[in-house]
Amino acid sequence: MTDALTVAGLVFAAALLQASLFSSLDVLGGTPDLLLLCLLGVALLRGSVTGAVAGFGGGLLLDVLTLDTLGVTALLLALTGYWAGRYGETTGRERAHAPVVAVVVATILVLLFGFVLHFVIGEEVSARRAIAEAMVAGVGLNLLLGAPVFALCRALLRRDVRDARTAEVQLLG
Amino acid sequence: MLGLLVVLALALVTVSFREAEDGPLHRVQGAAASALEPLQVAVERVARPFRDAYGWTTGLFDARSEAERLRAENEQLRLQVIQNESALQQNVDLRRLLDYVEGPTFPRDHGYIATTVISRPATAFEQEIVLPVGTADGVELYAPVVTAEGLVGQVTRVTEEQSRVTLLTDESSAVSAVDVVTQAEGIVEPGVPGETLVMNRVSKKAVVNVGDEVMTSGWRSGNLESLYPRGIPIGRVTSVGRLNTDLYQQVQIESDVDFSSLDSVLVLVSKPGSGR
Numbered sequence: 001m002t003d004a005l006t007v008a009g010l011v012f013a014a015a016l017l018q019a020s021l022f023s024s025l026d027v028l029g030g031t032p033d034l035l036l037l038c039l040l041g042v043a044l045l046r047g048s049v050t051g052a053v054a055g056f057g058g059g060l061l062l063d064v065l066t067l068d069t070l071g072v073t074a075l076l077l078a079l080t081g082y083w084a085g086r087y088g089e090t091t092g093r094e095r096a097h098a099p100v101v102a103v104v105v106a107t108i109l110v111l112l113f114g115f116v117l118h119f120v121i122g123e124e125v126s127a128r129r130a131i132a133e134a135m136v137a138g139v140g141l142n143l144l145l146g147a148p149v150f151a152l153c154r155a156l157l158r159r160d161v162r163d164a165r166t167a168e169v170q171l172l173g
Numbered sequence: 174m175l176g177l178l179v180v181l182a183l184a185l186v187t188v189s190f191r192e193a194e195d196g197p198l199h200r201v202q203g204a205a206a207s208a209l210e211p212l213q214v215a216v217e218r219v220a221r222p223f224r225d226a227y228g229w230t231t232g233l234f235d236a237r238s239e240a241e242r243l244r245a246e247n248e249q250l251r252l253q254v255i256q257n258e259s260a261l262q263q264n265v266d267l268r269r270l271l272d273y274v275e276g277p278t279f280p281r282d283h284g285y286i287a288t289t290v291i292s293r294p295a296t297a298f299e300q301e302i303v304l305p306v307g308t309a310d311g312v313e314l315y316a317p318v319v320t321a322e323g324l325v326g327q328v329t330r331v332t333e334e335q336s337r338v339t340l341l342t343d344e345s346s347a348v349s350a351v352d353v354v355t356q357a358e359g360i361v362e363p364g365v366p367g368e369t370l371v372m373n374r375v376s377k378k379a380v381v382n383v384g385d386e387v388m389t390s391g392w393r394s395g396n397l398e399s400l401y402p403r404g405i406p407i408g409r410v411t412s413v414g415r416l417n418t419d420l421y422q423q424v425q426i427e428s429d430v431d432f433s434s435l436d437s438v439l440v441l442v443s444k445p446g447s448g449r
Contacts, residue, residue, distance in 0.1 A: 016209075019303075020216040023293040024224060026433035031294075049174050056178045060185075064205045065213065066292050067303055067330055067337040070198060071185030078178045118298045121190055123345070 006156055007042050007050060011058040014038035019065040030137025032145045035062060036110060039077055040084045040102045040146075041153030044092070048085030055081025069121060076114055080106050103146045107139045194314075194330065203332030210305055210334065213291040221436065228434055283402060285319075285439040286310055291335075293435070300343035300363075302326075302435060307334045315400045317389075317441045322429035323406035324348065324389060325438055336440070341370065341407075342432050349399055350407055351390035355380045358390055361407055361426060370408055372424035377415060381424050385410045402441070 018035040025031055035058050043051025055077030062073045084102050092098030111131055188198050232239075267273075292303035306312050308331055318325045318338045326346060330337040339346060342363045350361040350372060357379035364371035375381060387410060391403025407428060414423035 016212055016216055019292040020213050021220040021224070024434055025227070052175045052178055056182065059182075064202055065209060065303070066294075066299065066301065067202065067206055067332070067335060068299060068301070069186060070189035070202055071182040071187075075179060075182035075186065078175065078182060082175045114298055121186065123298070 003046075003157065007046065007054055008057070010038055010042065010153065010156060011035070011054050012061065015058045015061040015065065019062060027141055028137040030134050030139075030141050032141040033107065033110075033138065034145065034149065035059075036077070036080065036106060037103065037142060037146050037149040038153065039081050040099070040106055041150045042157065043081045043084035044088035044099060044102060044150075045153060045157045046085070047089055048082045051081030051083075051085030051088075052078045053081070055079070069123075072114075072117055072121070076110055076117065079113070080110055083109070099146060099150050100143065103142050104139055107142050108135060111135050111138065199332075203335065206303075206332065207334040210291065213303075214289070214305060217289060217291050224434065224436070282444055283441045284444050285441050286312060287437065287439050289437050290435050294340075300326075300340040300346075300432070301329070302338050302340065302438075304336050304338060304438065304440065305334065306440060307332050307336050309333045311442050312336050312440050313442065317401050317405060318438050319405055319441060320430055320435070320438055322431075323408060324401070324428075325430055325432070325435065327400060328440065338438070338440075340432050341428065341430075348401055348407065349390045349392055350387050351403075352379075352381050352410070353386040353388055354382065355385065357381045359421075359424065361387065364425060369411075370426040370428055372410075372426055373421060375422040375424050377420075377422055379422070381410055381413050381422060383410050383413060387426055 014035045014037075018033065022032050022034045039051065039055050039058055042054045046054075056074045059072075059074035059077035060070070062068075062077075063070050084106060087102060088098060092101065111134060115131055185198070188196075189202075192198055286306055288304045288306045290302045291305050294300055294302070304312075304318075312328060312331050314328055314331050316328045318327060324341055326338045326340040326343070328336045329339040341348065341361070344363055346363060348361045349358070351358050357375055359372040359375035359379075361370050361372050372381075372387060387407045389401040389403055389405040389407060390399065391401060392399045408426040409429070410424055411427045412423075412425045414425075416423065
């Protein structure tokens with residue numbers, strides 16, 4: 001229960017900061033995506049189901065905060081959270097480079113799939129701006145911001161697991 | 174679980190996309206956004222000093238060249254002010270003689286609501302911002318939004334307490350515009366890359382010079398009229414291309430508005446009796 005609340009709080013704070021603060025940091029045509037990074041951190045540590053639910057919730061919150069079409073970001077981030085979780089559970093398990101791979105792949109996939117999704121629902125988007133410009137800068141910025149965000153996720157989420165184990169030992173003792 | 178979430182998300186997209194602006198889902202979204210507004214405002218207030226510091230630091234890199242450019246521009250503008258004052262007086266006299274009736278112009282026929290920006294484009298796909306003012310404050314759908322530097326965009330969605338503004342750099346934006354000096358008309362649309370704007374549909378016969386100011390043209394035809402009043406600055410012409418194969422001239426415009434770091438904006442509201 002505490003773990004779920006921690007994840008919810010983390011995603012909520014990330015969505016709020018993304019909408020109000022990080023989205024205004026325009027560096028070389030790209031912006032860092034704090035919500036995506038938090039989601040990847042949660043999904044890699046807690047698995048695909050938690051990743052998908054956290055992605056859906058975070059995306060929906062972002063859609064509400066930006067008064068955008070409801071469900072678009074939720075769909076994107078639910079799929080991303082699920083993929084990152086599965087990657088963490090299988091190929092990327094116990095691998096040091098897993099977070100880096102996850103950040104690069106997820107940033108590119110979110111931009112590509114997002115472009116397709118916006119195109120399908122009839123919202124005009126510049127492919128050059130959304131993909132070519134935002135992708136290179138976005139990947140770089142997310143890689144830079146990824147290390148501290150993953151460290152924060154690890155500290156918040158691993159601590160809960162350790163506490164739970166400690167409590168279990170105390171109970172048995 | 175993933176399948177359920179995907180179906181739920183697709184259902185939300187479909188309903189949100191198809192229902193009217195005052196539909197139940199939009200009302201729920203508006204209410205939720207209003208409930209979260211205090212948090213957004215709080216984050217905005219805490220973050221503003223840091224964002225200002227970031228802007229100040231990045232501004233240092235081109236401060237010297239910018240100062241020189243502004244000094245030269247200032248000298249040119251002083252001369253222009255003298256000429257303009259003379260022309261203005263002449264204009265007033267001639268209008269009085271002709272009993273000239275004109276459409277609403279900016280800023281004479283408009284009031285404004287000054288407000289802060291609480292949310293910016295969350296992804297590269299959206300060129301929209303969210304403001305903490307809505308119908309309760311007098312904001313109307315399609316109201317123009319400006320800053321001291323010029324046109325920012327227009328309100329494309331409004332709830333009781335919030336409004337969404339689609340920026341001029343959004344792919345769906347288009348504004349009828351006119352060259353202040355030569356009166357050449359065209360339509361300003363987002364260009365590529367970044368924040369460059371393009372003035373399309375400018376006839377090859379029209380004269381457009383680099384450095385000319387461009388403003389909204391504010392046309393009126395019968396009962397129809399432009400959403401933007403005449404006279405809102407849009408930007409300055411940076412290049413003019415005339416290809417033999419093109420039907421129109423290619424005019425690039427640079428806006429003075431920094432669309433990536435909008436902090437405060439003015440939402441225009443019509444004054445009673447202004448003709449809108």
